[in-house]
Amino acid sequence: MNGPHDLGGQQGFGSIAPEKDEPIFHAEWEKRALGITLSCGAFGAWTLDESRHARECLPPATYLSASYYEIWTRALETLLKRHGFATQAELDAGHGLGQGREPRGVLKAEMVADVLARGGPCDRPVEAPPRFAVGERVRTKNFNPETHTRLPRYARGRTGVVEAVQGSFVFPDDNAHGKGENPQWVYSVVFDAVEIWGDGADPSLTIALDLWESYIFPA
Amino acid sequence: MSEHRHGDLSEHGHHHDNHFSDMEARVKALETLLTEKGLIDPAAIDAIVETYETKVGPRNGAGVVAKAWVDPAFAEWLRHDATAAIASLGFAGRQGEHMRAVFNTPATHNLVVCTLCSCYPWSVLGLPPVWYKAPPYRSRAVIDPRGVLAEFGLDLPADKKVRVWDSTAELRYLVVPERPDGTEGFSEAALAALVTRDSMIGTGLALSPEAVR
Numbered sequence: 547m548n549g550p551h552d553l554g555g556q557q558g559f560g561s562i563a564p565e566k567d568e569p570i571f572h573a574e575w576e577k578r579a580l581g582i583t584l585s586c587g588a589f590g591a592w593t594l595d596e597s598r599h600a601r602e603c604l605p606p607a608t609y610l611s612a613s614y615y616e617i618w619t620r621a622l623e624t625l626l627k628r629h630g631f632a633t634q635a636e637l638d639a640g641h642g643l644g645q646g647r648e649p650r651g652v653l654k655a656e657m658v659a660d661v662l663a664r665g666g667p668c669d670r671p672v673e674a675p676p677r678f679a680v681g682e683r684v685r686t687k688n689f690n691p692e693t694h695t696r697l698p699r700y701a702r703g704r705t706g707v708v709e710a711v712q713g714s715f716v717f718p719d720d721n722a723h724g725k726g727e728n729p730q731w732v733y734s735v736v737f738d739a740v741e742i743w744g745d746g747a748d749p750s751l752t753i754a755l756d757l758w759e760s761y762i763f764p765a
Numbered sequence: 766m767s768e769h770r771h772g773d774l775s776e777h778g779h780h781h782d783n784h785f786s787d788m789e790a791r792v793k794a795l796e797t798l799l800t801e802k803g804l805i806d807p808a809a810i811d812a813i814v815e816t817y818e819t820k821v822g823p824r825n826g827a828g829v830v831a832k833a834w835v836d837p838a839f840a841e842w843l844r845h846d847a848t849a850a851i852a853s854l855g856f857a858g859r860q861g862e863h864m865r866a867v868f869n870t871p872a873t874h875n876l877v878v879c880t881l882c883s884c885y886p887w888s889v890l891g892l893p894p895v896w897y898k899a900p901p902y903r904s905r906a907v908i909d910p911r912g913v914l915a916e917f918g919l920d921l922p923a924d925k926k927v928r929v930w931d932s933t934a935e936l937r938y939l940v941v942p943e944r945p946d947g948t949e950g951f952s953e954a955a956l957a958a959l960v961t962r963d964s965m966i967g968t969g970l971a972l973s974p975e976a977v978r
Contacts, residue, residue, distance in 0.1 A: 581810025
């Protein structure tokens with residue numbers, strides 16, 4: 547979707563302002579927000595892609611004025627409600643008011659090391675061979691779905707060159723919406739900045755994106 | 766926490782310090798609720814936080830880069846199967862499931878961004894800094910990387926090409942910076958001390974031996 551998250555090439559956000567000796571967390575609540583979010587992932591009720599979509603569905607003014615862990619927390623509340631683990635009344639009260647859905651798993655302290663070390667690999671085999679070869683020129687799809695996609699606005703309808711076949715991975719556009727993993731080949735496609743940004747673009751700049759097979763067509 | 770109030774955004778140009786007091790209450794309520802319902806274990810949260818505060822951070826990645834600098838066979842492995850090469854050093858797991866290493870050369874400088882969220886190789890760099898997750902970096906890295914780099918104090922020569930990697934899929938990128946001059950005969954540990962987090966994102970270079978002396 548063309549949400550507030552799709553930031554590539556937007557202008558007016560100002561300077562980067564890196565902090566010297568930045569702490570890992572800026573407040574205690576950020577630590578809890580990270581831990582709660584990862585813990586709720588263990589329920590097995592939603593996918594990483596659905597989480598991302600919940601974040602990008604926040605109203606633009608909210609998204610853009612929130613720190614990252616605030617975005618996480620607000621999206622997590624949406625997911626907890628959507629999947630029946632908590633009600634708005636419970637979130638408002640900060641206490642349980644009734645029985646909710648049973649999770650498939652609850653993350654306990656002794657499981658954390660293993661779960662983090664295992665992660666969540668997203669590569670999946672596909673039967674068909676890759677449709678595009680290294681060196682081939684391809685054009686990206688131009689579309690504006692209201693649903694989740696990992697093809698950013700700035701790279702839609704553009705021509706680039708396949709530089710690598712990265713493997714086959716879960717297709718986020720389907721997986722975010724409960725339509726299954728439907729894996730596809732993913733390609734590293736390289737674009738000249740002039741193709742993306744037009745007149746005045748830096749001629750020494752190239753941009754590489756990882757694109758699923760259904761995002762691209764022969765150029 | 767008085768320095769972190771509403772309004773600091775404009776005063777300091779940081780994007781992390783808005784809504785702090787609201788969020789403290791909101792997250793506390795959420796943790797209480799979920800704990801009461803038996804859905805989360807607060808001790809698991811402590812263990813997650815401890816992992817990223819003490820065990821997983823940029824020193825992991827610095828070790829990978831230093832090994833690539835001294836061991837051509839490892840560098841080749843890293844180039845062709847970064848996931849396996851990095852896992853051989855004991856660094857794997859969440860947000861490092863699928864790794865790709867990109868090597869800076871005299872001709873090309875690499876820079877990594879995630880314009881759509883904040884994808885970042887946790888397993889080798891730890892949790893991302895605030896600027897990496899905030900709109901200025903995510904919006905500008907793909908359209909004005911030289912301007913971005915200049916704000917990090919890195920002015921690239923005009924004849925150096927820039928390649929920006931936008932992490933749109935589940936591959937997480939690690940930039941292998943060029944080995945600094947004057948480091949012949951350095952041990953892996955001494956080399957690793959020259960590798961900064963920013964140099965592995967591409968917003969910096971590895972330090973010179975003089976810089977750490």
